[in-house]
Amino acid sequence: MTHARPETGTGSAALRRLVVVGHGMVGHRLVEALDSRDADRQWQITVLAEEPRPAYDRVALSSCFDGADESALRLPEHDPGRVGLRLGDPACALDRAGRTVLTASGDRVPYDALVLATGSRPFVPPLPGATAPGCLVYRTLDDIAAIRAAADKSTTGRGVVVGGGLLGLEAANALRLLGLTTHVVEMAPHLMAVQLDEGGGALLGRMVGELGVTVHTGTGTQQVLTDPETGAASGVELTDGTFLETDLVVFAAGVRPRDELARDAGLEVGERGGVVVDETCRSVTDPRVWAVGEVACIEGRTLGLVAPGYAMAETVADRLLGGEAGFPGADTATQLKLLGVGVASFGDAHATTPGALEVVLNDPVAATYGKLVVSDDARTLLGGILVGDTSGYPLLRPLVGSALPADPATLLAPESAGGAGAGGGVAGLPDSAQICSCHAVTKGALTEAVTEQGCADVPALKSCTKAGTGCGSCVPALKHILEAAGVEQSKALCEHFDHSRAELFEIVAATGITTFSQLVAEHGRGRGCDVCKPAVAAILASRDSATHILDGERGSLQDTNDRHLANMQRNGTYSVVPRVPGGEITPARLIVLGEVARDFGLYTKITGGQRIDLLGARLEQLPAIWRRLTDAGFESGHAYGKAVRTVKSCVGSTWCRYGVQDSVGLAIELELRYRGLRAPHKLKAGVSGCARECAEARSKDFGIIATEQGWNLYVGGNGGFTPRHAELLACDLDHDTLVRTIDRFLMFYVRTADRLQRTAAWLEALEGGLDHLRAVVMDDSLGICAELDAAMERHVADYRDEWRGVLEDPAKLARFTSFVNAPDTPDPAISFAVEREQPVPVPGPVSLGMPQLPAADGAGAR
């Protein structure tokens, strides 16, 4: 069967064909980088992937054992209209003369340029028994599944990991989490010999030992013994004679580049493997072939880390579009947490530079080890190792190659003693120092983002520069840069409160205060302002849906739109947006909307949220309009509020031939459940009945997409200024679990977000991110779920239509008059023009000085 994509219909004559072999982390990055830069669509991209699933975050593979599910690891999807991704169809031969790739399915895919991104395979030493059942490796999601299955049926209850490097220790942690007694065998005298010296390795070994993992260093593996009956692994014999009974062995003894395609096709490969490329990642043998990631042999070696792979991907993307980029050189610095122990290693960690000096701070009591390698004159930092406390890493790593800002011992001292961890270091960094190695962002670029582009917090820096969006290890340094640039990270809401919105929420919850006056008198100062009054009004409303937002003093707190339950337009008129749950509306109701609009002379427009906006109502008309609407069964749509707006839906399984669930029914249910819920910002939602995603649910604060088994829940998306796709919080939920999870997500957001912080920014700033959110709302890690559930139950029970509340109360109706001394006189300052047969505000520039006043007698003149 062939799946060749038609090459017609793209309309571009200059279209060239790029084939990428391997959809791992680096192949994925290459496609993303090319897609985002290739504005005129010069390249048509085909990706041949061996694995049955699209690229995922291999670096975070071990989080699968901490409760993350597979979907959480998935990397952003490529635009399917742009990239042909063939899963489970690996390349098996290259025909360089004919410029085609032969795939396992027998297809021949032609290319103009070919990128090899095939990564590495785990190295399994050729020992007796090493391929027996029960002997596994640790690189892919399938490997994870195999390890899990083997652990489940293990009868020895013991697992052995061969290899005490980074991967071995991750595997050891996995076995431990699966409930096995775990042993690690390492040939070198200490753990993580590549990254650590003896002192650091010894401390790590001790700390790992305290977690119950038995470490055997300085010894090799002799053989794997097998059960004579089943042929499966039954034990491991070490070279020192130790015998360990086990039916599960994981080999993590290094990797080898997957360069077999290249070898067979006659491309030059390195001495220890890897496709030999120049500094632009181009094969030295064939200019149409490139190699990136672990399969590339660059500067004479292969690199087993993701950051240099990303740098190669960026280089090739740039070159394919005619750019001049070159590989910036490998940064092999690493910082990780292994079995909960922080480990960092950077630069010339092993002091191989001639004359290099080492400064060591070893504190076995505090369980920290630090070493800095400096030049012979002790002026320049060359590298270092940190075990235990790695807080100094984000500041020390960028210093490599530059002058030391303080003496080395001081830099190694713990934060409290003014060490690098304290943040003093960032000021001493040169502008050229790379702060974020994942995205190659320098201190200079970050400082400029703060001073020139007005980035005032970490999320802003992230979206502006991409720094901090990779491994995240540089985030503390970003904070220091903001501080160094003098950006005050004050959380005070305004001059009247020193608290953040989240803190005020907690104060209100703890004290039971129900009025702004009392809150500002007891916890703030002055009379409030346009910042704190609406914020507090929303907090009070979030906690108490039974009290009308215009009751008593609350009426004076509301912002422009909430004040009259309608959105104020540029000419001082208002819009009317009744709720149309899920976008489903009967013809009779649709006619009522038309009649009301006609009778009151309103401009009408369909909104993006699947409802109808009636614009141009004068303040004094609002009650009469809403009386007609409520009589017809309409309710407030809260288009004016920082509140739940709409739950958009596609037609779903009731009508659609593709739908797998009733998306309309769910959307209506959710919209009715959450209507009127006040929040720090507006909330939008969507429900799609199948993966085609017609409701655009992933651009919403919470989006639900039907699956065959249930519902996938995505959170933290938005359109608007900085569009962002929602991220997958949970998969295949049944109805009740779905609703409960959304309840908690919303209430947790309402409780902890900043003023005017949408869910996307909130999630970005949330410490621990999506994982933390998942832990809080699904595993109740903070023990607050009962409170969140109760708060939502209260909201649902207490909800009342706000417009009905106004129509029933003469005191509130009095607000809806044009003039206190001429209640029905239309304001003469409001007028309309006509455009495309509808009334619109009189166009004209918005004046920035004093308006022309009738009968002016010098007012405002100065």
Next chain:
Amino acid sequence: MKTPAPAGRKVTTMTATSTMNTTTTMTTSPTADWSAVCPLDALPVEQGRAALLPDGSAVALFRLHTGEVHAVGNLDPFSGAPVICHGIVGDRDGVPVVTGPLGKETFELATGRCLDAENVRLPVHDVRLTGPVIEVSTRRNTVETLVGGG
């Protein structure tokens, strides 16, 4: 001039310099005409209302928690829309202000001065209480009458 304000309520003049006399407002102009607009009770604390003056212009009325009542022009100088009465009342550094609902520019209630843009101000009108009724001077104060009026 007429009935003193009820005990506990203070109705100030709009003079920047004189605050001693809490009931009479004739400090600015002997020729001002007064327009009765509404009972004090029709004006909830810190919730503005618009009132129409005989010349067809409108003022935004605000009653503070102290009992003071202020009248400023209702037209928002930035948008040209008649919306100042719908602004949020509060204070900046203790000075009573209203923040316009469209562009969020803030104006001092006593002087009309915009705190966010130089040389922009709202016209201000004297206010007095006659019995339970709020009366607004039809005459707009200028900077000169405000400062030198006492």
